[in-house]
Amino acid sequence: MTKLERVREVPSGPLTPEYVNQKTKDGWKLSAVEWEREIEAPAGDLSEDVPYGLRISDGGKRLEEDAAEKQALILMMDLIVQDAPLSLVAEELNRKGLRTRSGANWTPGSVFDMLPRLIQAGPRIFSSTEWTARTRHLFRMA
Secondary structure: OOOOOOOOOOOOOOOOHHHHHHHHHOOOOOOOOOOOOOOOOOOOOOOOOOOOOEEEOOOOOOEEEOHHHHHHHHHHHHHHHOOOOHHHHHHHHHHOOOOOOOOOOOOHHHHHHOHHHHHHHHHHHHOOHHHHHHHHHHHOOO
16 A cells, blocks of 8 residues: 655745756655735734634624534534545535635645634534534444
């Protein structure tokens, strides 16, 4: 059985064709590209994104659950608890028609990016009626 090796590199300059060709020659396959840039934030800006699974209420003063995003979080948690690979989690989310907040399909990387949110939302998920109903069969005595 073959094993997949992954390496994350932080380049010191722009990628050159020679560098990419050498990595390919060494047996590596490009699997992702991540871009970043600095942007100006307004002075004193304390704003942050609304956490996935929540939305701003109609009155604009509270956060409330977003039903579709909550279902995505529950499905993610369910599959991750079952030790499913992130690629399978992404496939299941997409198969059920659940999308990222931007409306894109889920990828293993976008699921990975949700792990901190799942840790934050975990206590609420585990105490929800949806979670209890999903996991009830696991604890039944035969």
